[in-house]
Amino acid sequence: MRTNFAALALLSALSGCARTSVTGSGLTPADLARLDWDAITQRARGSTVNFGMWAGDDVRNRYFQTTVTRTLRQQFGITLRIVPCADTVELVNKLLNERSAGRHSGGSIDMIWINGENFRTARQAQVLWGPFANALPNLRFYDPEATKRDFGTPVEGYEAPWQKSQFVFAYDQGRTPEPPRSIDSLRDWIKAHPGRFTYIAPPDYTGSAFIRHVLIHFGGGWRQFQSGFREDLYARAAELSLEYLGGIRPYLWRHGETYPATLKELNRLFANQEVDFAMSYGPDFAALAIERGEFPATTRTFVLSEGTIGNYNFLAVPFNAANVAGALVTINQLMSFDQLMDMCRALGNSFPLELGSLTEAQRRSVRSLPAHAASLSIEELQSHFMPEPDAEYLTRFEKDWRARVLRR
Numbered sequence: 001m002r003t004n005f006a007a008l009a010l011l012s013a014l015s016g017c018a019r020t021s022v023t024g025s026g027l028t029p030a031d032l033a034r035l036d037w038d039a040i041t042q043r044a045r046g047s048t049v050n051f052g053m054w055a056g057d058d059v060r061n062r063y064f065q066t067t068v069t070r071t072l073r074q075q076f077g078i079t080l081r082i083v084p085c086a087d088t089v090e091l092v093n094k095l096l097n098e099r100s101a102g103r104h105s106g107g108s109i110d111m112i113w114i115n116g117e118n119f120r121t122a123r124q125a126q127v128l129w130g131p132f133a134n135a136l137p138n139l140r141f142y143d144p145e146a147t148k149r150d151f152g153t154p155v156e157g158y159e160a161p162w163q164k165s166q167f168v169f170a171y172d173q174g175r176t177p178e179p180p181r182s183i184d185s186l187r188d189w190i191k192a193h194p195g196r197f198t199y200i201a202p203p204d205y206t207g208s209a210f211i212r213h214v215l216i217h218f219g220g221g222w223r224q225f226q227s228g229f230r231e232d233l234y235a236r237a238a239e240l241s242l243e244y245l246g247g248i249r250p251y252l253w254r255h256g257e258t259y260p261a262t263l264k265e266l267n268r269l270f271a272n273q274e275v276d277f278a279m280s281y282g283p284d285f286a287a288l289a290i291e292r293g294e295f296p297a298t299t300r301t302f303v304l305s306e307g308t309i310g311n312y313n314f315l316a317v318p319f320n321a322a323n324v325a326g327a328l329v330t331i332n333q334l335m336s337f338d339q340l341m342d343m344c345r346a347l348g349n350s351f352p353l354e355l356g357s358l359t360e361a362q363r364r365s366v367r368s369l370p371a372h373a374a375s376l377s378i379e380e381l382q383s384h385f386m387p388e389p390d391a392e393y394l395t396r397f398e399k400d401w402r403a404r405v406l407r408r
Helices: 005-014 031-035 037-044 058-076 089-099 116-125 137-141 183-192 205-218 229-253 264-270 283-290 324-334 337-347 361-366 378-385 393-407
Strands: 048-054 081-087 111-114 160-166 168-171 277-280 299-302 306-317 383-385
Touching: 005 137, 005 264, 005 361, 037 324, 037 337, 048 058, 048 089, 048 324, 058 081, 058 324, 058 337, 081 089, 089 116, 111 116, 116 168, 116 306, 116 378, 116 393, 160 264, 160 324, 183 205, 183 324, 205 277, 205 306, 205 393, 229 393, 283 299, 324 378, 378 383
Parallel strands: 048 081, 048 111, 306 383
Antiparallel strands: 111 306, 160 306, 168 277, 168 299
16 A cells, blocks of 8 residues: 555565465464364454554544444454554564564564555565465455455455445535546646645555556556556656646645645645645545534535546455464454445445345345435446556655655
8 A cells, every 4th residue: 555665675685585384373374274264263252353554544443443343342252452553554564574583473463454565565575474365254245356466466365355445536516616527627727726736745545546646647547557567658657747746736735845644634624625625535535524524515526537546455464463363353354244334334435345246135235325415426436447557656656756746
């Protein structure tokens, strides 16, 4: 999910290390293949699971500290302990440091919320336990395509799909009756309304996604980015994109001298009418903010006519997890129909399971999820869905953004 520059030196050193099978908490992948799921569940009962999780959303944090924690305790006797981070790269760096220090068991994290270039870094450095995903009973509810690649990196069972996200913009139709719906028209709008637009500074994943839309636009569309990293494509698209982002900078909030650091800060600027747009990977984030009294009732969401980025994010187990069994049971529960339905209602997440894998009663429940005037239909979101490009594009573009836009 984030660019892991601090890990590069460690990666170089670790790549020469002997490839060994690390067996967190005494459970090996061979044990997992041999044992039935009830045996794994019994091993997990009464244990504590340390969950490394991005903690930049207060509503999500409360949900996990209350609803999810209570469910795990009641159903499995598992105590969930959140290990918060501002950026997933912090957790990956922790694993890299622990492996470099020879800490092959008793690790500080049992499971991790991860995707994108962080997953690629973790796989290259061999700091994930597995493969395990095919052993999870609830994997059968997901689209098989979701289990194959993560930002271009083969998954190979080392992480399990969890949530599905898609980027949307929010605006107040009372202030902005017709928002710009393309990258080109957005530039025109920003220059015509100085100080009324901003985005979160990368490497925050929402801000990084915003600038990635610009890269895809100038690269000729998302299909150009689906065959691995191409240096010629990147050079052409990045140059035009950095020119675009540098060109709008003087017209941003506070003249582009500073950027919001978090999603919470951008939402506050929008709610206080300091800027006219918010943005999120959660398609229903505006509807939930309206219900909480944070956004005006006239807030609506939109996607760009050329599409917006969407992806699955994943759950993985570190190579030295102290409680592998507890992690696997917790991951499987988070992938369950009931838990995902509850998360959709509470957090506005996109429902990630394949409807064809569900019972008719379950499909009716999905269709009955409350619709909100601020939210787009599933059909509109799906018709504007753009898959993520290879993680190398993100790594390179964030670095160039810092050098060419942030520091200009």
